[in-house]
Amino acid sequence: MTDVGIGAPATAAAIAAPRGHGTLRRLLRHRSFLIGFTIIALLAILALLAPLIAPVDPSAMRVRFRFRPPQAAFWFGTDQFGRDIFTRVLYGTRISLFVGFAVCVVSGLCSAILGVIAAQFRRLDSAIMRLMDALMSFPAILLALGIAAALGPRVSSVIIALTVAYIPAGVRIVRAAALTVREMDYVQAAQVSGASSLRIVLRHILPNCFSPLLVHLTFIFAYAMLAEAALSFLGVGIQPPIASWGNIIAEGRDYATQAWWVMLFPGIAISLAALSLNLLGDALGDMLDPRLKGGE
Template identity: 55%
Template sequence: MAAIAQSGFREPNLLMKMASRPTAMAGLLIIIAMIVLALLAPVISPYDPAQLAVRNRLQPPSWQHLFGTDDLGRDVFTRVLYSGRTSITVGFAVVIFASIIGVFLGLMAGFFRRLDAPVSRLIDAMMAFPDILLAIALVAALGASATNVVIALGVVYAPRLARVVRASTLVIRELPYVEAARALGVPTPVILVRHVLRNLTSPLLVQATFIFANAILAEAGLSFLGVGISPDIPTWGTMISVGRQYLDQAPWIMWFPGGAIIITVLSLQLVGDGLRDFLDPRLAKDV
């Protein structure tokens, strides 16, 4: 009976908490739907995203072409789906790459006092440059490709994670259980992974959702400017760049990829806000 009573008062998990916040849950469901649509693009659409059909160019939305066709007769709906693959993949890769760099720099600056000043100045110097300008400069130096876009955006967003990790690490390293682990002779790498990094999961998860959204926007901006991913690969930014030339004649070429960016980024922001409310102890009391 005691076990049953305890199970009845078990604290709800994160997914149940998300379900109690309609906006956060709606954002999560939309993101899942966008990922599924991108993965199933070859099954959903019968067209090839690179297939040219000049006779059908600039056709408005219809049952045959749900989102119409572009200036080369390519199906816009198909290209939006395949572009979602590219944008979501790049965004996820940027989160992973930025997390590796940001967590490493933040742990070094926050845990080791001698490294705090030089690493913090490096982080400040990286954040002094506007995000998009630094990304353009890095992509221009490395070359236009998906890999280089991920590297450039990862370098741009890593300082944000590093500052969050550093601030949290400065607090965690002074806690009694960390001091006890030091006194017992526990190796520093074990302390960093088991005691420090483990307690950074919540703020890292929240920051990851915001970086994911910003990375999708930045990748679209770079592709729109022609300095991002190769034009041969369909991306939302490239589609908007092409569609602006036909804004008066065929506005749907811009509407649908632009709408996909807005929906995806807004959904990620809603998920991030929900995670922040539930994972931050100071805000969780009010939720």
């Protein structure tokens, strides 16, 4: 008995360490994760270093260089005002990543709070979920379009509009996970032992809702960047002279046949960002799903 008692902690520690390392190894061997992480990390680095990499000011107009095609002096060409498209795409990356990240964080926090409250407190469940159902009755982009138009064309307005549009799905995911976790034996034991509702939520329920929410938020990041570009394209998002992928494309649509490069390169940037985040979401979903083996 003594030998077993002494050896048990060591055995538990020995098992716990490899599990953590095994998860990391599976993640690093997952092709989708590596590709997605590489692309989004490269975009983030380019966004952070934009002032050092960009050859000119993104709003600098040099009419004598208008509609120059891609060449050595202008890698992505120039627009109708002679502005360098490469520079504007770089600075647009900063805006798009910032908006996507902000929507991801704010909607994640709101979804976690509202979802857990709805699952833990039955009196509030009906009111919260009926509100979420009402919001989900509108297509997300139309709801965001209406809110952004009402608030005005600013970065903060776009973040608020997209956050409201994407909260309902997150709340439903967290609520479903929390309802499952609250019926687990260890949660029931904590309730019987006299643990407060706040302690149960913070220590047992919320941590176990993190995995499905994390996977969901990677897709929200991608959706938010696409939606920001759509709102800017429609004229209710981020406005010039601030460069965003959406308003660069919007400015170039009248010259699509004359200067195709104005729309092409920000479009490629949007596609790469959305692809990378979807690959990350798929990889995390595979890794965190206990029925799968991490997508090896």
